[in-house]
Amino acid sequence: MNVDTIVEQVKSLLVSRPLDGWEITAAASRNLTVEAKEQKVDTFKCSAPTGVSVRVLKAGGMGFSFSTSLVDADLERMVENALVGAATQTPDNCHAFAEPASYREMPELFDDRLAAVAEEEKVERALLLERLVLDVDPRITKVRKSAFSESTVMMRIVNSRGVDGCYRGTSVSASVSAIAEENGQSQMGWDFDFATRFADLTVENIARRAAAKALGLLGATTIPTMRCPAVLDNYVATEILEVLAPAFLAENVQKGKSLLAGKQGELLFAPLLRIVDDGTLPDGAGTAPFDAEGVPKRRTVLAEDGRLAGFLYDTLRGCKAGVPSTGSAVRGGIKSPPHMGVSNFFIEKGGTPLAGLFEGIERGILLTDVMGMHTANPISGDFSVGAAGFLIEKGKVTVPVKGIAIAGNILELFRSVEMVGDDLRFFGALGAPSLRIAALDVSGE
Incomplete structure (x- = not known):
């Protein structure tokens, strides 16, 4: 049938x-x-x-x-x-x-x-x-x-x-x-x-x-605890962005479960970051003509020039805010009713090749994996997770490192982005390019 x-x-x-x-x-x-x-x-x-x-x-x-x-x-x-x-x-x-x-x-x-x-x-x-x-x-x-x-x-x-x-x-x-x-x-x-x-x-x-x-991780060693510049590869940047994504959903904003509630228009991110949700993106995993309620999908800029530009809405939450739906209703299958979610949610790519993100770093860290990012607090934005990657010395990637942990706050991290890579990659419906962070707390030996 x-x-x-x-x-x-x-x-x-x-x-x-x-x-x-x-x-x-x-x-x-x-x-x-x-x-x-x-x-x-x-x-x-x-x-x-x-x-x-x-x-x-x-x-x-x-x-x-x-x-x-x-x-x-x-x-x-x-x-x-x-x-x-x-x-x-x-x-x-x-x-x-x-x-x-x-x-x-x-x-x-x-x-x-x-x-x-x-x-x-x-x-x-x-x-x-x-x-x-x-x-x-x-x-x-x-x-x-x-x-x-x-x-x-x-x-x-x-x-x-x-x-x-x-x-x-x-x-x-x-x-x-x-x-x-x-x-x-x-x-x-x-x-x-x-x-x-x-x-x-x-x-x-x-x-x-x-x-x-x-x-690349064979021979990984430990390093001392330090606060240093960090480069997040596109996988790690996407993992961290995934924790922030629910904060843009109007349902969480209206229920007081978003760290972005009441902050529209404020300077919350680095000025060179643009965060977008685009349900019409060519070849996107979340691309479709319409959402789970039949509302046409669209491109919505959520952060631009460092400022929080808006939120995502479905029909119910748009009505409560007095704004139209952004086509942001999703469903996990026919057995669940429509609920709020992202389509293709990403940070737009910059113009710097990955190697260029390392330039000028005397001693820092390239993060290629994080463990337990889902444990980050979605309301405060605080996180402390295990990680692995490579040491950066004099602008070059040198030895692999393991047994480290990184800690901080997601908003502070995205506020301290000083360079954006040109290597945007999607991991499912979320994606990001590599990002260079001015300073990050790295716990080692």
Whole structure:
């Protein structure tokens, strides 16, 4: 059964009900995951879930329910459950559904050749990735896991106000964890990449980067505690940005759970930083014509010239603030109602090559990994986490270092950015270039 048939089936159950409004979201997908180990297929998973959800509005109450069964009795039960939810929820005058709008055509989101690629070729991608990593250097002794994944999805959203949006999307990804050993020491390097089209996924680059990370940390040593200039590579910069991302969501701002609440227009960041959320970004993991409520996705500048420029809104939170939605409703799947989230959330790239970020640093640190960044306090912004990387001496990267920790405050860190790299890279829906920080507390021996 396709999504159009599902929508019409559920719509027939809703139109005769005494409701103030309704919304139907139907999705069908096909997912494949292949994991290889020692040149054998270790895992092969294939699924094709289909489901539908409804939200109903009555007397200010919003009810939600879903069904992965498409038989009539189960769909009727889903509608009844949503009605019960609406009746028992606290009424809110801002509960509403999106207004109809025109959507941008995005044919590039769908790879019409993916389905024709033989499964054997997809399995070979995982096997090839493992071989390529092992061939980089004899010190790469094993691959913990080499994986290939793909997903094809079709989604349609219709509501009682006239919203009717549908799109198809494909995504492919691969990842690998490499182990390097030398002189009794072992180090791991991980890397991945993703694309919307099968032909655009290059496993050679993934293998090279994963091997380089593992090999680069061999012989890592400890260093004394110091306060010094630091360069965050694009992976670490993205990890730290991910902790800051929820602070831009209007729901957290309005509930007092954001360290940015009440600070719009203030100078909070380094003047050369621009932070953006862009749901229309070409080839972005979070790119789509519309969000989980049917609102067109858009580009929103959140920080510019160092100042907090604004926040992200969905329909409910936009109503409470008296502003339109920024197309920032997301959902984790058909089983969850829309909630606030980012699309493609990133720091725009600068003009300095990575090597240029090291220039002028007499003694500092290049951070390539942080452990436990999710433990940072999202309201105060304070953090203290383990880290690894390389020593910078006289403007050059020298020896690898381990057993260190970094501490500080996220806002203070982004305020002290003095150079921005040109190497913007996305890790899923979030991305950042490498950043040079004026000073950071590094705990060592």
